[in-house]
Amino acid sequence: MTSIGFTCCRTGAGADGDTFGAMKATQSLFSRAAWAAVQKATRVSKRRLLLAFDLDGTLAPIASRPARARVPHATLAWLAKAVQLPDVRVVVVSARPLLDLRRLVPVADVERIAQYGLEGPLAPSAAKRRRFRRAARLIGQRLHQVAAPFRGAFVEQKGLSVAVHHRALSPRRRAALRARLRAVEPEMREHGFETQLGDRVNDFVPVGYDKGRAIRALRARVRPGATIFFGDSAGDEPAFAALAPADVSVCVGSGPTAARYRVRGPRDVARFLSSLVAERMQQPSLRRR
Numbered sequence: 001m002t003s004i005g006f007t008c009c010r011t012g013a014g015a016d017g018d019t020f021g022a023m024k025a026t027q028s029l030f031s032r033a034a035w036a037a038v039q040k041a042t043r044v045s046k047r048r049l050l051l052a053f054d055l056d057g058t059l060a061p062i063a064s065r066p067a068r069a070r071v072p073h074a075t076l077a078w079l080a081k082a083v084q085l086p087d088v089r090v091v092v093v094s095a096r097p098l099l100d101l102r103r104l105v106p107v108a109d110v111e112r113i114a115q116y117g118l119e120g121p122l123a124p125s126a127a128k129r130r131r132f133r134r135a136a137r138l139i140g141q142r143l144h145q146v147a148a149p150f151r152g153a154f155v156e157q158k159g160l161s162v163a164v165h166h167r168a169l170s171p172r173r174r175a176a177l178r179a180r181l182r183a184v185e186p187e188m189r190e191h192g193f194e195t196q197l198g199d200r201v202n203d204f205v206p207v208g209y210d211k212g213r214a215i216r217a218l219r220a221r222v223r224p225g226a227t228i229f230f231g232d233s234a235g236d237e238p239a240f241a242a243l244a245p246a247d248v249s250v251c252v253g254s255g256p257t258a259a260r261y262r263v264r265g266p267r268d269v270a271r272f273l274s275s276l277v278a279e280r281m282q283q284p285s286l287r288r289r
């Protein structure tokens with residue numbers, strides 16, 4: 001594993017005023033110290049290693065429209081190798097609906113947790129699902145009105161949640177739209193929904209559902225020796241916060257974060273996967289069955 005340098009960046013408040021309680025230094029994941037922590041986490045040979053990834057901006061580069069996003073072939077190939085290692089579980093945890101995750105990550109044995117766990121370990125009862133769907137439809141109608149003046153923004157109805165995408169907007173227009181969306185949050189609360197911020201998207205999700213809760217439920221089921229989670233946006237911060245001290249949290253990109261480590265972009269996530277597979281293959285007891 002070669003080092004890409006020992007840079008250390010300081011996190012800060014986001015452009016939209018988002019802040020994360022514990023501001024701290026993040027280290028390059030490929031620094032010597034960080035890689036030692038990864039090795040320690042991956043060498044708990046008797047216990048399972050849980051590898052969890054956000055999708056957009058993490059496994060897949062952000063595309064001009066969500067439908068155009070693709071996970072690079074090389075990344076899919078490394079995921080397929082990682083999932084075949086003994087005692088390694090690979091999971092994608094995303095805001096997207098399950099159908100999207102099946103199309104974008106067509107790798108056998110990768111677990112897909114969609115819509116912040118609503119399609120996954122936090123799946124609500126049938127009665128709750130009906131209530132969430134009804135509320136999501138009403139919220140979507142209201143959000144259409146809010147987004148209509150912002151050309152290039154669009155609303156995605158995901159069934160149990162709703163997204164307002166604004167990838168095509170200039171930073172100034174995006175800030176104006178996000179201010180309007182903040183202004184209607186009390187209405188969303190009346191429907192039992194709250195905001196989760198992604199990269200150039202505002203998601204509206206039933207209160208209490210976030211990636212932190214999804215990761216906690218997943219860890220309770222998998223009972224891993226260590227967890228490594230990669231994510232790129234504010235919506236991933238609850239997952240970072242849900243990790244234990246020996247786990248490895250990795251922010252993808254330059255955004256503000258409470259994660260301990262950082263990589264530059266999705267290409268580095270593939271690089272990490274290739275290094276991890278090589279690392280596990282070097283350990284005789286952990287080689288592929």
Ligand SMILES: [Mg+2]
Binds near residue numbers: 232
């Ligand atoms: Mg993302």
